[in-house]
Amino acid sequence: MDVADERPAIERRALARGAFYETQARTMIEKVPATAGITERWAVSPYRGCAHACRGCGARRPHRGLGLDAGRDFDTRIVVKANAAPRLRAELTRWQGEPVAIGVGGDCYQEAELTYHLMPPLIAALAEAGVPFTVYTKSPLVLRDAALLRSAGARVAVSIAFVDEQIRRAVEPGAPTAQRRLELVAALAEAGVECRVLMAPVLPLL
Known part of the structure; x- marks a missing residue:
């Protein structure tokens, strides 16, 4: 008698490497949820889940479709789209040039990027296709690719x-401090990368 495999769906189809699940993405350009609050209608997310562990992150819900929970699993069990660059290049051959966002499903410069280095080839693919894009991040690691982003005409x-560190630790426990992010904005501007600041999320009564 066969025993049912009760592992989460992602564990049945991905290669587990520590806290990372390596997958082969079937598609890279995805529709942005209406609740995301950004101007782009389409997004590219090389990672799903995010070690920044921001409590109000709107990308949490899709983790449930992987058989994981939208709480602790989202913060600690990161899905890596190992074939992100070639898959994106294939899709861009028929793309009409509409702007895309990068990093909606999880910060594209979170700690996993130190291991997988998915962003440089994604930036190159979008630049070569002439597709305008904005990188959404809280991580100073984005400075590693400042020259590539500037050359591609990308926005960050x-x-x-908020700048209150006590609130930051409660709401965004894994994210860089507000001070580091303010310094990041200055560094990006100095490097010639177009940079914007998002005053989000808005937390009433705090």
Whole structure:
């Protein structure tokens, strides 16, 4: 008698490497949820889940479709789209040039990027296709690719909702401090990268 495999769906189809699940994405350009609050209608997310562990992150819900929970699993069990660059290049051959966002499903410069280096080839693919794009991140690691981003004419949007460190630790426990993000904005501007600041999320009564 066969025993049912009760592992989460993602564990049945991905290669587990520590806290990372390596997958082969079937598609890279995805529709942005209406609740995301950004101007782009389409997004590219090389990672799903995010070690920044921001409590109000709108990208949490899709983790449930992987058989994981939208709480602790979203913060600690990161899905890596290992074939992100070639898959994106294939899709861009028939793309009409509409702007895209990068990093909606999880910060594209979170700690996983130190291991997988998915962003440089994604930036190159979008630049070669002439597609305008905005990178959404809280991480100073984006500075590693400042020259590539500047050359591609990309924009970087850094969210800084508050500067109170006590609130930051409670709401965004894994994210860089507000001070580091303010310094990141200055560094990006100095490097010639167009940078925007997002005052989000708005937390009433705080």
